[in-house]
Amino acid sequence: MKNIVKQIRQNRYFLLFVLLFAYVQSIHVRVTVRGTLDEYIFTPEAAVATFICVCILFL
Secondary structure, three states, rough: OOOHHHHHHOOHHHHHHHHHHHHHHHHHHHHHHOOOHHHHHHHHHHHHHHHHHEEEEEE
16 A cells, blocks of 8 residues: 555656646537537536546556
């Protein structure tokens, strides 16, 4: 467990970048597919799901 926490602490900025990139990517995909701008576009569930998948691969 300490090893995992150490890896996360060492790479926290990379993981933050991945989360922000996934959020921007989900917004971009939703805008291009739908062609409209509404409140659903800014919900973060796609970014969180992508972040969880990346964390599984990362660890």
